[in-house]
Amino acid sequence: MKENKRKIVIAVTALNAIDSPGPGVAVIRSIRECNDFDVRIIGLSYESLEPGLYMHDLVDKTYQIPYPTAGTDALLSRLQYIHEKENLELIIPNFDAELFNFIKLRDTLKKMGIATFMPDLEQFEARDKIKLLDFGKKHGFDVPEDKIIHEFRELAKIEEDFEFPLVVKGKFYDAIIANTMEQAEKAYYKILSKWGLPIIVQEFIKGTEINIAALGDGEGNAISVIPMRKLYITDKGKAWAGITLDDETYIELARKFIQVTKWRGGCELEVMLSNDGKPYIMEVNPRFPAWIYLTAASGQNQPANLVKMALGQKVEPFKDYEVGKIFVRYAWDLITDIREFQKISGNGEL
Amino acid sequence: MRVRKNIATSDEGFLFNPTTGDSFSTNAIGAEIILLMKKDIPTSEVIDTVCEKYDVDRALFERDLEEFTLQLKGHSILE
Numbered sequence A: 001m002k003e004n005k006r007k008i009v010i011a012v013t014a015l016n017a018i019d020s021p022g023p024g025v026a027v028i029r030s031i032r033e034c035n036d037f038d039v040r041i042i043g044l045s046y047e048s049l050e051p052g053l054y055m056h057d058l059v060d061k062t063y064q065i066p067y068p069t070a071g072t073d074a075l076l077s078r079l080q081y082i083h084e085k086e087n088l089e090l091i092i093p094n095f096d097a098e099l100f101n102f103i104k105l106r107d108t109l110k111k112m113g114i115a116t117f118m119p120d121l122e123q124f125e126a127r128d129k130i131k132l133l134d135f136g137k138k139h140g141f142d143v144p145e146d147k148i149i150h151e152f153r154e155l156a157k158i159e160e161d162f163e164f165p166l167v168v169k170g171k172f173y174d175a176i177i178a179n180t181m182e183q184a185e186k187a188y189y190k191i192l193s194k195w196g197l198p199i200i201v202q203e204f205i206k207g208t209e210i211n212i213a214a215l216g217d218g219e220g221n222a223i224s225v226i227p228m229r230k231l232y233i234t235d236k237g238k239a240w241a242g243i244t245l246d247d248e249t250y251i252e253l254a255r256k257f258i259q260v261t262k263w264r265g266g267c268e269l270e271v272m273l274s275n276d277g278k279p280y281i282m283e284v285n286p287r288f289p290a291w292i293y294l295t296a297a298s299g300q301n302q303p304a305n306l307v308k309m310a311l312g313q314k315v316e317p318f319k320d321y322e323v324g325k326i327f328v329r330y331a332w333d334l335i336t337d338i339r340e341f342q343k344i345s346g347n348g349e350l
Numbered sequence B: 001m002r003v004r005k006n007i008a009t010s011d012e013g014f015l016f017n018p019t020t021g022d023s024f025s026t027n028a029i030g031a032e033i034i035l036l037m038k039k040d041i042p043t044s045e046v047i048d049t050v051c052e053k054y055d056v057d058r059a060l061f062e063r064d065l066e067e068f069t070l071q072l073k074g075h076s077i078l079e
Helices: A024-033 A072-086 A096-104 A106-111 A121-126 A129-139 A152-156 A181-195 A248-261 A293-297 A302-310 A338-347 B028-037 B043-054 B058-074
Strands: A007-013 A038-045 A061-064 A090-092 A146-149 A166-169 A175-178 A199-203 A207-217 A222-233 A239-244 A264-274 A279-285 A326-328 B014-017 B022-025
Touching (some): A007 A024, A007 A072, A024 A038, A024 A293, A024 A302, A038 A072, A061 A072, A090 A302, A096 A106, A096 A121, A121 A129, A129 A146, A129 A248, A129 A279, A146 A152, A152 A181, A166 A181, A175 A181, A181 A199, A207 A279, A222 A248, A222 A293, A222 A302, A248 A264, A248 A279, A293 A302, A293 A326, B028 B043, B028 B058, B043 B058
Parallel strands (some): A007 A090, A038 A061
Antiparallel strands (some): A146 A199, A166 A199, A207 A222, A207 A264, A222 A239, A239 A326, A264 A279, B014 B022
């Protein structure tokens, strides 16, 4: 006899499964794979050509939402409209740039009956790239030295504090390694035009890059920690293949991060294991990474457990996962129809 | 010459280091030597076994084994 499971309506953002992918599609895939509940997935998109919009086996219905720069009022108004139609129970935002607005709206959403499971504003801002050095010093994490640049002339003085190579980073995305002052200037302008000010200049740490996907319960407990090493990296620095690792150093590092921040929700620690064996935290992304399906594949389904916690269930920390599990990303030409494109472009719904 | 405990090995000579994510392939004789090393026997016994089985010059094999061992240490396969 078929078991009747309650259908949970979950809205998910970041459906841009492109060469520099958003995590949305991987989050949905993980949630759908969990047998503990049935789901209706509502995609929230920014662009008409985000591939996830057209993946109808994963996404039941999509609505466009305003860009983060439009502010919380515009976002709330759109979410109210979507909620009237879909009766949303949970929203999982997956973009760094949109998180601020969603966090600001958390209490309002809760009153509307929509759950979220995100860090609070203090947690979110403490791990910001701009404050990472202070965060590291405060809690005893190894973090590379950095300097926040607010105008070009500050860059000219950078040689007083840093040796080349160094890393020039945008406040949300992008990092360029500069070997000379000329390269640093070029990187500055490239990132400035894309992401604006401030720009972060960071000490270059030579070593092996490790990424850790973690899920915190908001009370200081790490429900899941999965370390991964990129096996194949695209020209944008994104993992195209990766493998789960077995090293207590990384697991302890992520547990400590979640404990001191009381992190609520998913996050990704970008770690550089220096050649002398120190794990430097290079960045903390306040949401699941695009490779999050690997956590489900290796036995710790982080997105599904976020859903459970968001809906008030108690979840016990995972103990084991499969080491040596590999993901290999691939490109696939999804075929759709002009009518579909017209619907999302013209009506903002598909 | 001790193979690290967590290193996964196959009879075909595939090695996987789960701490670093590195994997390596050796040829058939390399695989045989690693399987012997995994038995935690003295190096002299590894040399005796291989030399007896393959009728190889002992001095030559000792040199080759030293080079192979250095490579394995460099890749953190051996302790």
